[in-house]
Amino acid sequence: AQKITQTQPGMFVQEKEAVTLDCTYDTSDPSYGLFWYKQPSSGEMIFLIYQGSYDQQNATEGRYSLNFQKARKSANLVISASQLGDSAMYFCAMREGWGGGNKLTFGTGTQLKVEL
Amino acid sequence: DTAVSQTPKYLVTQMGNDKSIKCEQNLGHDTMYWYKQDSKKFLKIMFSYNNKELIINETVPNRFSPKSPDKAHLNLHINSLELGDSAVYFCASSPGQGAMLAEAFFGQGTRLTVV
Numbered sequence: 001a002q003k004i005t006q007t008q009p010g011m012f013v014q015e016k017e018a019v020t021l022d023c024t025y026d027t028s029d030p031s032y033g034l035f036w037y038k039q040p041s042s043g044e045m046i047f048l049i050y051q052g053s054y055d056q057q058n059a060t061e062g063r064y065s066l067n068f069q070k071a072r073k074s075a076n077l078v079i080s081a082s083q084l085g086d087s088a089m090y091f092c093a094m095r096e097g098w099g100g101g102n103k104l105t106f107g108t109g110t111q112l113k114v115e116l
Numbered sequence: 117d118t119a120v121s122q123t124p125k126y127l128v129t130q131m132g133n134d135k136s137i138k139c140e141q142n143l144g145h146d147t148m149y150w151y152k153q154d155s156k157k158f159l160k161i162m163f164s165y166n167n168k169e170l171i172i173n174e175t176v177p178n179r180f181s182p183k184s185p186d187k188a189h190l191n192l193h194i195n196s197l198e199l200g201d202s203a204v205y206f207c208a209s210s211p212g213q214g215a216m217l218a219e220a221f222f223g224q225g226t227r228l229t230v231v
Contacts (some may be wrong), residue, residue: 033217039157045206045222054215089157102210104220105170106159106191 002026004107011112013082014065020067021077021110023092031097034075036066036107040088048090051075082114122207122223129197130231137192139207139225146212147171148190149220150182153204162205164189165214172221197230204228 005024014021025034036048049061051068059066067076079086091109093104123137129135141148149172150162165173168184179195190207207223 035219037222043204043225043227045208046223047219047221050217050219091159102166102212103149103161103164104208104210105161109157 001108004094006092006107006110009108010109013079013112013114015084015114015116016081017093018078018080019082021079021090021092021112021114023072023075023077023107025075025092027073027094027096029097033095034066034068035093035095036064036075036077036087037091037093037106038088039091039109040085040108045091049077056093079112084114084116087112087114117142120207120209120221120223122205122226124226125224126227126229128231129228130196133197134193134195134208135197135207135228137207139190139192139223141188141207141221142210143209143221144158145209145221146187146204147210148187149186149206149208149210150190150192151206151222153201153225154177154207154222159206163190163192197228199230202228202230 018060032053034051038046049064051066060094065078065082089109092107123207134188149164149168153159163182165184181193184190204225204227206225208220210220211218
C-alpha cells in the first residue's frame with residue numbers, strides 16, 4: 001500500500017486565490033512527522049512546513065498552512081494568496097517513528113500552476 | 117555557505133562507464149541519504165547512513181555503492197552504468213535518529229544522463 005498518496009497530479013489556481021493540495025498517509029506508527037516540499041522548475045527541493053503526529057494545532061508558516069486531520073489521515077497543504085512564483089511541484093512526505101530508519105517517504109507530487 | 121552540496125550538477129556519460137557523485141553537508145547532521153528522482157518526478161530513497169553506518173539499503177542494484185568516509189560526506193559510486201540509471205540523484209541530510217520532526221535538507225541534485 002502507498003504510504004503517501006497525492007491524488008491531484010496537476011492543479012491550476014488564479015493569482016491571489018487560495019489553493020489546497022491534498023495528501024493522505026498510511027501508517028500504524030503513533031509517532032510520525034508530515035512534511036511538504038516545493039520543487040520549482042530549477043529542480044531544488046525546498047522545505048515548506050511540517051506537522052508532528054502529536055501536535056494539537058495545525059502548522060502554519062507564512063502563507064502556508066497544513067490542514068491536519070489525524071482521524072482521516074490527511075495532511076493537506078493550503079497556500080493562501082497564490083503568487084506566480086508558487087508554480088512548482090509540491091511533494092508531501094512522511095517520516096515514521098523509530099522503525100522507519102529515519103527516511104522520508106514521498107508522495108508522487110502535485111504540479112501547481114498559478115495563472116494571472 | 118551551502119548546507120548540502122553535491123557535485124557534479126550534470127553528468128553525461130556512456131553506458132558501461134563508472135561514475136561517482138560526491139555529497140558534503142556542513143550542518144553537523146548525523147544522517148545522510150541518497151534519493152533517486154525518476155522521469156515522472158517520483159522520489160525514492162536509495163540509501164541512508166547514520167554516523168557513517170548504513171541503515172537503509174532499499175533494494176538498489178549492487179552496481180550502486182555508497183561510501184561515507186565521515187558523517188559529513190556521503191558519496192555514490194555507480195558501476196557499469198545503464199540507460200535506466202538516467203535520473204536526478206539527490207543527496208540529503210537530517211539531524212539523525214530521534215529527530216523525527218526535523219526536515220531533511222537537500223542538495224541541488226545531480227542530473228545523470230546515460231547515453
